[in-house]
Amino acid sequence: MRERILQAVATEVGYRGLKFSIRDITSKLGISSKTLYQQFDSKESLVLALVKQSIEEMRAAEAAIREDISLTTLEKLKQALIILPGGIAMKDVRLLDELRSGYPEAWKCADEYMREGWSGIRSMVDEGVEQGVLKEFSFDLFVQMYIGSMYRLIEYQVSQNGEMTFKEGITQVVNILLEGICKDKSDYK
Template sequence: MKENIIQAVTKEIHQRGLRFSIRDVASQLGISTKTVYQHFESKEQMISSIVEHAVKDMMDIEKEVMANDTLSLQEKLYRALTVLPRRFVFQDVRILDELRQRYPQQWKVLDDYMNNGWNGILLLVEQGVEEGALKPFDMELFISVYVGALYQLMDQKRSDSRRMSLEEALAGMVDFLMYGITKQSPGKSYS
C-alpha cells in the first residue's frame, strides 16, 4: 500500500504541483485518509520519502554510468552531470522551486546532494585532466556555477511558452559547461 500511495502522490505532484492534499491522494486510490495516515504521518513525510528515494536513485544511476565501459570519459561526464532519477516527480523546474520555498527540510536533502554529491564526477574530471581530455579547471567554481545556474532557473518565472523541464534545463546547462571545459566536443575538432 505504501508504494501505491507514493505512486498516487507522484501523480498528484504532476497534476497540481506540491499543492495536493492527503484527501486528494486518498480519493485517487479510493481509500480513506485514515488509511493513508497509517502509512504516512503527514504530507511532509510523503514528500520526504520521494526526495530520499530520488537522491538514492541518482546515486545508483551515477554508479551505473561510471561503471559503463562502453562510454567515453566525456559521455560519462555528460551523463553524470545530467542524472535524474528514473521516476522523478520534480521534472518541472518550478516544482523544485516550490519544494525549496514550501518544504525547507525536504529541500535540504536535495540541496545537500546537489552541493556535495560530486565524488564520482570529481574522479572523472581528475581522470580527464590526467588523460588530456579536459583542461585543468577550478572544480569548486564549476560546482558553484552548476548549482547556481540550476537555482537561477528555479528563480526565473517563465511563461508557459518557455516552460522548461528539469531534464531540458540540466541538458542546456551541461552543454554550456562541457563546451567550456573540454578541448573539443564529441564529433568536432578545433584544430
C-alpha cells in the same frame, strides 16, 4: 503499503504538482486517512520521502552511467550532469520552486544533495584529468557554477513560463561549462 502510497503521490505530483491533497491520495488508493498517516505523519513527510526516492533514483542512474563502458569519460560526465537535477525536479522545474517555498525539510534534503552529492561526478572529473581529456581546474568552483546556474535557471524558467524546458536549459549550461563558448579553441588566447 508505503510504496503504493509513494507511487500514488508521484502520480498526483505529475498531475497537480505539489498542490495535491491527502484526500486526493487516499481516494485514489481507496484507503482511509488513518491508514496513510500510519505510514507518513504529514504531507511534508510524503514529499520528503518522494525527494529521497528521487535522489536514490539519480544516484542509481549516475552509477549506471559511470559503469557504461560504451561511453567515454566526457560523455559520462555530460550525461551525469544533465540527469542530476532531473530527479529532484521530478520532471517539472516548477516543482523545485514549490518545494523551495513550501516544504522546508524536503527542500533542505534536495539542496543538500545538490551541494554535497558530488563524489561520483568528482571521480569522473578525476578520470578525465588523468586521461588528458580534461584540464586541471577548481572542482569546487565548477560545482558552485553548476549549482548557481541551475538555481538561476529555475528562477528563469518560472518567470518565463517555461519558454525552454529545464532539460534544454541544463543541457546548454553543461555544454557551456564543459566546452566553453569559443568555436575554435585556437582563436582563444
